[in-house]
Amino acid sequence: MTLADAVAIVLFFGVTAYAIFGGADFGAGFWDLVAGGAERGERPRALIDHSIGPVWEANHVWLIFSLVVLWTAFAEAFASITLTLFVPLTLAAFGIVLRGSSFAFRKAVFRTRDQRNFGAAFALSSVLVPYCMGAVAGAIAAGRVPSGGKAGDPVTSWVNPTSIVGGVLAVTVCAYLSAVYLTWDAKRLDDPEMEAYFRRRSIGAGVAASVIAAVGIVVFYADARYLFDGLVSRALPLVILSGLCGIGSLVLLVRRANHGARLLSVGAVASVVVGWGVAQWPYLLPESLKVDQAAAPEGTLGAVLVVFALAAVIILPSLALLYVLDQKSLLAGEGVDEGPAPGN
Amino acid sequence: MLSDLLTPLAVNPLPWARAQMAFTLAFHIILVPLGVSWAAMALIANYRGIKHDDADALLLAQRWSKYMAVTFAVGAVTGTVLTFEFGLLWPKFMGRWGDAFGVPFALEGLFFFTEAIFVAIYIYGWRRLKPWPHFWTGIPIVIAGIGGSVSVIAANAWMNQPQGFTLNSAGEIIEVDPLAVIFNKAMPLEAAHMVVAAYIVGGFLVASVYAFGMLRGRNDRYHRIGFIIPFTVAAIAVPIQMGVGDQLARWVYQNEPEKFAAIELVPKTSDNVPETLLGRLNADGTKVEGGIPIPGLASILSDPRTGTGTVVQGRDAFPEDEQPTVRQANTVHLAWDVMVGLGTFLFLLSAWYALSWLFRRDYPRSKWFLRIASISGILAVITMEAGWVVTEVGRQPWIVRNYMKVEDAATGNTGVWITFLAVVGIYSVVGVTTILVLRGMSRRFREEAGDDETGVPYGPSARPEEVGAR
Numbered sequence: 001m002t003l004a005d006a007v008a009i010v011l012f013f014g015v016t017a018y019a020i021f022g023g024a025d026f027g028a029g030f031w032d033l034v035a036g037g038a039e040r041g042e043r044p045r046a047l048i049d050h051s052i053g054p055v056w057e058a059n060h061v062w063l064i065f066s067l068v069v070l071w072t073a074f075a076e077a078f079a080s081i082t083l084t085l086f087v088p089l090t091l092a093a094f095g096i097v098l099r100g101s102s103f104a105f106r107k108a109v110f111r112t113r114d115q116r117n118f119g120a121a122f123a124l125s126s127v128l129v130p131y132c133m134g135a136v137a138g139a140i141a142a143g144r145v146p147s148g149g150k151a152g153d154p155v156t157s158w159v160n161p162t163s164i165v166g167g168v169l170a171v172t173v174c175a176y177l178s179a180v181y182l183t184w185d186a187k188r189l190d191d192p193e194m195e196a197y198f199r200r201r202s203i204g205a206g207v208a209a210s211v212i213a214a215v216g217i218v219v220f221y222a223d224a225r226y227l228f229d230g231l232v233s234r235a236l237p238l239v240i241l242s243g244l245c246g247i248g249s250l251v252l253l254v255r256r257a258n259h260g261a262r263l264l265s266v267g268a269v270a271s272v273v274v275g276w277g278v279a280q281w282p283y284l285l286p287e288s289l290k291v292d293q294a295a296a297p298e299g300t301l302g303a304v305l306v307v308f309a310l311a312a313v314i315i316l317p318s319l320a321l322l323y324v325l326d327q328k329s330l331l332a333g334e335g336v337d338e339g340p341a342p343g344n
Numbered sequence: 345m346l347s348d349l350l351t352p353l354a355v356n357p358l359p360w361a362r363a364q365m366a367f368t369l370a371f372h373i374i375l376v377p378l379g380v381s382w383a384a385m386a387l388i389a390n391y392r393g394i395k396h397d398d399a400d401a402l403l404l405a406q407r408w409s410k411y412m413a414v415t416f417a418v419g420a421v422t423g424t425v426l427t428f429e430f431g432l433l434w435p436k437f438m439g440r441w442g443d444a445f446g447v448p449f450a451l452e453g454l455f456f457f458t459e460a461i462f463v464a465i466y467i468y469g470w471r472r473l474k475p476w477p478h479f480w481t482g483i484p485i486v487i488a489g490i491g492g493s494v495s496v497i498a499a500n501a502w503m504n505q506p507q508g509f510t511l512n513s514a515g516e517i518i519e520v521d522p523l524a525v526i527f528n529k530a531m532p533l534e535a536a537h538m539v540v541a542a543y544i545v546g547g548f549l550v551a552s553v554y555a556f557g558m559l560r561g562r563n564d565r566y567h568r569i570g571f572i573i574p575f576t577v578a579a580i581a582v583p584i585q586m587g588v589g590d591q592l593a594r595w596v597y598q599n600e601p602e603k604f605a606a607i608e609l610v611p612k613t614s615d616n617v618p619e620t621l622l623g624r625l626n627a628d629g630t631k632v633e634g635g636i637p638i639p640g641l642a643s644i645l646s647d648p649r650t651g652t653g654t655v656v657q658g659r660d661a662f663p664e665d666e667q668p669t670v671r672q673a674n675t676v677h678l679a680w681d682v683m684v685g686l687g688t689f690l691f692l693l694s695a696w697y698a699l700s701w702l703f704r705r706d707y708p709r710s711k712w713f714l715r716i717a718s719i720s721g722i723l724a725v726i727t728m729e730a731g732w733v734v735t736e737v738g739r740q741p742w743i744v745r746n747y748m749k750v751e752d753a754a755t756g757n758t759g760v761w762i763t764f765l766a767v768v769g770i771y772s773v774v775g776v777t778t779i780l781v782l783r784g785m786s787r788r789f790r791e792e793a794g795d796d797e798t799g800v801p802y803g804p805s806a807r808p809e810e811v812g813a814r
Contacts, residue, residue, distance in 0.1 A: 057417065057464060058464055071442045090428070098418060101418045109781060151433075200508045296442070298519075314458060329472070330472040
């Protein structure tokens with residue numbers, strides 16, 4: 001394995017982590033969006049707030065991590081992607097600003113009208129951003145991003161069958177992951193009603209995601225042949241693994257084994273994302289830019305790997321601490337003089 | 345084709361890309377000092393709170409951490425936008441130089457991750473973590489804040505002093521020495537200048553809110569501590585900044601003479617160069633018009649050993665297309681005057697405060713002191729923005745000094761003017777809302793004040809049934 005391969009794996013590690021952690025976060029915004037009016041949606045929204053409050057910022061650092069690895073180690077790929085996919089990436093950036101700030105604002109205001117406005121901005125952008133990210137992934141996977149400093153089509157590069165499948169799949173997968181996590185959280189917080197509420201939704205979203213993924217395979221056959229060929233050869237074991245994990249998680253959800261369902265849902269999503277990477281291997285931008293062509297000099301790749309090793313030593317234990325404290329309900333609120341606590 | 349329909353909207357992206365980058369950076373840089381230094385100030389209050397059983401200090405720390413939750417979130421997302429913009433606006437820059445420029449950002453990612461994690465633990469940990477362990481979860485925020493800003497500035501410094509790479513004959517990077525990139529020649533002083541600035545701006549910004557409160561008659565101990573802690577932090581940092589800034593100016597004189605010629609408004613190379621306050625270059629850049637010249641001072645400051653005999657290279661020493669234009673040079677010089685002028689003013693304010701502590705063991709009780717202190721935050725922000733204009737505009741026309749010009753780095757996407765307008769719209773709303781939300785929180789805290797003073801910090805919750813219900 002070359003240094004470039006190792007760094008490409010690090011990059012996909014980051015992308016996968018973003019899909020799992022950031023994805024669940026976006027999905028929470030989706031459920032916030034469809035939770036209904038202020039009164040009906042109050043309890044699910046309170047659970048969502050409580051559940052992602054402490055962890056959302058850390059979850060989204062995976063995006064920065066992935067972007068930084070991409071532009072440092074594979075600068076040409078980054079430049080090509082940003083040149084061609086200017087529109088969806090700009091929309092995603094705007095969505096990220098609106099989403100993060102309005103989520104923080106919503107927690108800090110108490111008037112229902114303000115909460116509703118910020119909540120709407122948060123929830124809508126929570127759907128917009130993963131859609132754009134999925135469309136970007138679809139554009140890359142379908143080979144619509146040319147390398148070498150020339151831009152692909154500014155519109156059809158991301159408005160095309162593969163990108164649409166990518167975008168819709170991303171939104172659905174986020175919703176599915178999030179609903180599974182929220183089912184777990186509701187159980188942990190002893191709220192059987194919300195547990196049932198999100199269990200129904202996680203099963204629905206899981207089924208929807210599998211249908212879209214199946215449709216996607218057909219679309220890829222017609223629209224993204226290189227990806228399709230990879231998915232049914234090199235990446236086939238991962239596709240099968242993802243399917244099995246997905247089905248398993250649905251079975252466990254029905255049988256109310258929340259913990260196992262959560263693990264399997266993560267497995268299902270992770271193997272799809274890794275499968276995408278394996279399917280388009282050895283290309284970063286199928287069929288125009290290979291991993292080793294795009295790779296930075298060894299000094300840079302070495303630095304990225306050293307930073308990754310440092311991250312493994314520093315970040316992973318810190319993240320583990322954050323999640324453990326969160327799961328033990330030790331991150332209960334901001335300050336001790338908090339107003340009415342969420343969840344009441 | 346849809347893309348053909350859009351052709352009439354096509355506008356040269358370069359000025360808009362410049363404007364968008366400048367606008368988003370100018371916005372983000374206001375939040376940076378709060379991210380870097382507010383946690384440190386909250387920890388000082390937190391420490392006092394638990395070490396000396398000081399309920400006011402503890403309450404301050406708790407409320408500051410709630411405000412921080414908002415400013416940190418806005419800072420995090422506006423910072424994320426910048427990572428997109430490097431590619432969206434400057435793809436040719438990133439494509440060619442990302443191999444080297446990216447290295448400090450890899451480190452920054454590490455620090456930012458640490459910061460985000462511990463900010464979350466600290467902010468949300470107040471109720472259920474034990475006091476001292478909770479205090480310690482705040483320390484990594486301080487370290488990561490400093491490390492993160494040093495890393496970002498290392499990347500910026502590298503644009504001023506690109507090094508640590510080997511090019512082939514086609515001008516492509518074929519080898520990178522990561523340590524030489526990170527520890528480039530401009531990095532130590534630039535980074536020190538920004539970190540100290542973060543403490544100054546953060547300190548004055550927070551202090552000015554409490555100074556304003558005291559002017560409004562809220563003269564209780566809570567407000568006084570809320571003023572004294574951040575103001576002291578800033579007042580200590582200001583003289584340090586004078587020293588760092590002085591070193592940095594001399595360093596620019598030695599290493600980036602074309603920037604220095606713009607800063608000091610020097611048309612022709614000579615000795616005995618005056619320090620011109622205000623003033624501007626005439627249209628063809630041959631003469632300084634207006635302003636108040638202080639004879640020989642620029643020469644003396646550039647190298648005190650040779651005094652007025654110090655030769656300062658003027659704009660005539662550099663090719664016209666390899667230094668800021670006349671207009672840019674005038675901008676750089678004005679920004680420089682603003683930075684040095686306001687910086688000196690803040691130094692005098694800090695000295696007033698220090699003398700008062702020295703002789704009366706108290707902050708100055710003069711109304712005028714509080715009035716000035718209540719705008720010190722805004723003044724400090726302007727000072728910092730001016731300093732940033734000096735370094736960025738002073739680097740023109742280069743994006744990577746002596747290697748790549750800004751005009752060769754920009755995207756070919758002709759719709760940047762639209763995204764610029766959208767960015768200005770969105771950021772204006774976010775900026776105004778941030779201020780309104782922070783003010784709303786402060787008002788609510790005051791209304792709840794009765795509760796706050798009786799609540800026992802770190803004690804059992806006043807509303808135990810709620811904890812059970814969660």
